[in-house]
Amino acid sequence: MNCTRCGFCLPACPTYIQTGGNEASSPRGRIALMKAVADGKKEPDEEVEAQLNECLGCRACEPACPSGVNYGHILEQARAVIQEHKSHSLPIRMLRKAVFQWLFLDRSRMETVHRMRWMYEKTPVQKLMRKSGAFRMLPGEAAIMERVMPGAAPPKKAVRPPVQAVFQDNPIKKVAFFDGCLMSTMFTETNQNTLYLLEKSGCEVVVPDTQQCCGALHAHAGETDGAVKLAKQNIEAFEQIDADFIVTNAGGCGAGLKEYPFLLKEEPEWVERAKAFSAKVGDISTLLVELELPPMKLEAELVTYQPSCHLENVMKEKGNVEKLLRSIDGVTYAAMPDKEQCCGSAGIYNLVQPEMAMKILDKKMTDVRHIQAGIIVTSNPGCLLQMKAGIEREGLTESVRAVHIVDLAAEALKQAELAGTAAK
Incomplete structure (x- = not known):
């Protein structure tokens, strides 16, 4: 009801832009559709779900x-209602159950899948699959995603020890890490x-061993029960640590954690704990x-940033990645044109809506070519x-290479340390 249909949201919406101004593909249009359903003027049919x-x-x-208008909350509630009343085909039901009710509800299962992926990469299977062209049969851009995924770390490195910690004699902050x-x-x-950067910043870091997935994927897909279950587990895990700061290195996860008060708003015994x-x-x-890292240095490079x-x-944490980039000796920062526009990833959006995702990505790459950046930094x-x-x-x-801000900062810090050692 707060939407006044003023239209300020239209130029901010990537799908509205990509569809050439289709009203139904805008936040204002989608709110109108949801309101029509809520008022009984329209059925929650395939048209509504597709939008x-x-x-x-x-x-x-x-x-x-x-x-x-808090559009994100409205969207997730609407998706949850649709999923509650929708009859999926058997294959879709099985897939959703495997993803939302099995895989992402338990970290140990994620580690099992990781071990399987590591074995897949270490045997001839991966090369055979790529040579056979089998990945081209997958939907959307799954074949490209398979090629650009980072190599699987040895399983021992990917399994969290009982308690992982970085201790300091006189820590500036005690930090809990959501990994x-x-x-x-x-x-x-x-x-x-x-962990390396936090240590160099003078932090004592603890990684709770009972934490789980943030639940954002569940919330976005209308699987509210799973999101609530994971939220409660994570709150309990981090309550055991009297930390000054709970740090994340993935914008999507951080946003999911920030939304716990809304997710648990109907449960009085949890909402204050969530806040x-x-x-x-x-x-x-x-x-x-805030803490200021030691000096960082890289070879001269033009760097741009695609925000999460x-x-x-x-x-609402804007501008800090750019501040970090500007603090690195050797980096020339060039702002990505229309950087506030989404890159098209949006969780698994690029897999389930590949056509729209690639249209948005192509625009981004045109901008990268225009500014001629050698490094694209991301934070998700x-x-x-x-x-x-x-x-x-x-x-x-x-x-051109794409790199997470954490990896680039660590690279720059290590390079500066090496330069300092060589100078001595």
């Missing part, structure tokens, strides 16, 4: 809205670099800017894979 599914959930419309289910298995090196938890959650870029939508639009794993896919699609693998 809600076409939405990236990037929430760029929220900062643009003068009325303060994420995909980050700790698929992006193990980034997590290790996160106390989410108040401590923040991105590593924010903490590193959820880091900026939900966590999905964005990182999406930009790597763009580099692959454009044939720029020899001249």
Whole structure:
């Protein structure tokens, strides 16, 4: 009801832009559809579901809205209602159950899948699959995503020890690290670099061993029960640590954690605990800017940044990645044109809505070519894979690389340390 139909959200919406101004593909249009269903004027049919599914959930419309409409909450509630009443085919039911009720509800299962992926890469199977062209039979851009995924770390590195910690004699802050289910298995090196940077910043770091997936994927897909279950487990895990700051290195996960008070709003015994938890959650870029890293250095390079939508639009932590980049000796920072526009990753959006995702990505890569950046920095794993896919699609693998801000900062810090040692 707060939507005044002013239209300020329209130029902020990637799907509205890509469809040439289709009203139904805008936040204003989708709110009108949802309201029509709620008022009994329209059935929640395939047209409504298709429009809600076409939405990236990037929430760029929220900062643009003068009325303060929390579109993301409305979208997730609408998707949950549709899933509650929808009859899926047997294959879809099995797939959703495997993903939402099995895989992402238990970290140990993620680690099992990671071990299987590691074995797949270490045997001839991967080469045979790629040579056979079997991946081209997969939907959307799954074949490109398979090529750009980082290599699987040895299983021992991807399995969290009972308690992982970095201790300091006189710590500046005590930090609890949310290491994420995909980050700790698929992006193990980034997590290790996160611990390295926090240590160099003078933090004492503890990684709770009972934490689980953040639940954002469940919430976005209308699987509210799973999201609630994971939220409660994570709150309990981090309550055991009297930390000053709960740090994340993935914008999507951080936003999911920040949303726990809304997710648990109907449960009085949990909502205050959720508020106390989410108040401590923040991105590593924010903490590193606050604490100030030692000097960092890289070879001269033109660097641009594709922001995480959820880091900026939900966590409201804007500008800190750019501050980190500008603090690195040798880096020339060039702002990505229309950087506030989503890259098209949006969780698994690039797999389930590949046509729209690739249209959005192609625009991003046109901008990269325009500014001639050699490095594209991201602050979220999905964005990182999406930009790597763009580099692959454009044939720029020899001249452009995509890297997480944590990995670039760690690289720059180590290079500065080596330079300092050599000077001595």
